[in-house]
Amino acid sequence: MARYESLKLEKGMYATPGKTFTQVLESLDPSENYIGTPLEGLDAYQRQLKRFGIHVGGAGSDxxxxxxxxxxxxxxxxxxxxxxxxxxxxxxxxxxxxxxxxxxxxxxxxxxxxxVPTDSGKELKSVAEGAALPQTAVRTxxxxxxxxxxxxxxxxxxxxxxxxxxxxxxxxxxxxxxxxxxxxxxxxxxxxxxxxxxxxxxxxxxxxxxxxxxxxxxxxxxxxxxxxxxxxxxxxxxxxxxxxxxxxxxxxxxxxxxxxxxxxxxxxxxxxxxxxxxxxxxxxxxxxxxxxxxxxxxxxxxxxxxxxxxxxxxxxxxxxxxxxxxxxxxxxxxxxx
Structure with a gap:
């Protein structure tokens, strides 16, 4: 059985900090494992749609x-x-x-x-040897x-x-x-x-x-x-x-x-x-x-x-x-x- 067919899906996957639902699925079932297979080109979410036979578009939409x-x-x-x-x-x-x-x-x-550069600050002027370079101030x-x-x-x-x-x-x-x-x-x-x-x-x-x-x-x-x-x-x-x-x-x-x-x-x-x-x-x-x-x-x-x-x-x-x-x-x- 392929990995995507045995995953347990639950609500908590939507509450993972810093990750979307698809990113959580990808961490459990990486798409790179399907290179060279008929499932290449599908992400982890699309493989789950295939698992449950859910067609979301086209003439055969469920x-x-x-x-x-x-x-x-x-x-x-x-x-x-x-x-x-x-x-x-x-x-x-x-x-x-x-x-x-x-x-x-x-x-x-x-x-x-x-x-906020001044007009002179937008120019990259020639700097003499040993002289200080012009400054660009960046602040919050x-x-x-x-x-x-x-x-x-x-x-x-x-x-x-x-x-x-x-x-x-x-x-x-x-x-x-x-x-x-x-x-x-x-x-x-x-x-x-x-x-x-x-x-x-x-x-x-x-x-x-x-x-x-x-x-x-x-x-x-x-x-x-x-x-x-x-x-x-x-x-x-x-x-x-x-x-x-x-x-x-x-x-x-x-x-x-x-x-x-x-x-x-x-x-x-x-x-x-x-x-x-x-x-x-x-x-x-x-x-x-x-x-x-x-x-x-x-x-x-x-x-x-x-x-x-x-x-x-x-x-x-x-x-x-x-x-x-x-x-x-x-x-x-x-x-x-």
Whole structure:
């Protein structure tokens, strides 16, 4: 009998400090042991689905009650919920295109670092023999990163969903993940605009007229050096204004947008659409050094309740916050929309 077929699954696997359910399974049943076998390519959780014959997608998707055929298979249900929510977050998530680094923490308090170089401090000047090297000061910020718990309450009785196909229920869970991702994007935009203390607005570049022009976009690009303008974030109205700039409406760009849905990239920057962002602002930033994301664990569920089929009012949440790394790596183009 293969190792994965004899594992004892229990609630306590979700309470292991610093490890997810899948990581606990991997420690007991390493995937490396299956290299060269038909199970190669499956992680420890997916092997458990195979063990109990649970099909979570496709035409042969099982009913939700299949998870609860034994006490061991029931322990897989919270991980299925978390994975489905993560899939929804990944499908809607713009944060990887904005965040320079992700910091994982195991507490609710986190104080990040900052470095505020002067103009001369950004230059690597020639140093005479025996002279002291210029210094770059790095210190902890005087305030904590504001972590927010974002999520949804799952309100459904087991009796109401037990006969539903798993892949149909997955659609609902992915939508919950999409809601969480969009809300986290709003949190990130707020930090880019106002700083992680809420009172340090990013430097602005004002448009000359009522609508952004090509010259205004050039001004935004020119305001960032020595940082690079590689990401632009805009609301729906601002996106329309950018797309209407004549210099960005050449035939090749138009055909690419109409044929693939891929937006043009002004100044070579990645153009991102945030429908919840306020009008009259276009954020330009250097994605490599502007924003830090802080996470306290991944997707969290009430695992005990889910295993015990007490789905009524079960929470699904993520705890995360954001911090600006280098303030000068962000600029905001403002205009009257």
């Amino acid at each position: 009913r939700i009650e299949k998870f609860f055929q034994t006490s061991d298979s029931a322990a897989l249900f919270p991980e299925y919920v978390a994975r489905s929510v993560r899939q929804g977050m990944e499908q809607e998530n713009l944060l990887p295109s904005l965040v320079a680094t992700v910091t994982e923490i195991d507490s609710m308090d986190y104080r990040t670092i900052e470095s 910020k005087d305030h904590l990163v504001h972590l927010k718990k974002r999520g949804r309450m799952l309100v459904a009785s087991y009796e109401a969903i037990r006969f539903q196909r798993i892949d149909l229920f997955t659609v609902t869970l992915r939508q919950i993940g999409a809601y969480i991702a969009r809300t986290q994007l709003t949190d990130a935009v707020n930090v880019l605009l106002n700083g992680d203390d809420g009172s340090s607005p990013a430097k602005t570049v004002a448009c000359a007229g009522e609508k952004p022009t090509y010259a205004d976009m050039i001004a935004l690009w020119g305001s960032l050096p020595p940082y690079r303008l590689n990401t632009i974030l805009a609301s729906t109205d601002a996106m329309k204004d950018i797309l209407c700039i004549s210099e960005f409406r050449d035939a090749k760009a138009g055909l690419n947008f109409q044929g693939t849905g891929k937006l043009i990239t002004p100044m070579g920057a990645n153009l991102l659409h945030d429908p919840d962002m306020a009008s009259g602002k276009i954020i330009g930033l250097d994605k490599t050094c502007a924003l830090e994301m802080v996470q306290a664990g991944g997707v969290q569920t009430d695992s005990d309740r889910l295993i015990d089929r007490q789905l009524e009012r079960t929470s699904i949440s993520v705890i995360a916050g954001f911090s600006r790394i280098f303030d000068d790596a962000v600029r905001v183009l403002t205009y009257t929309s």
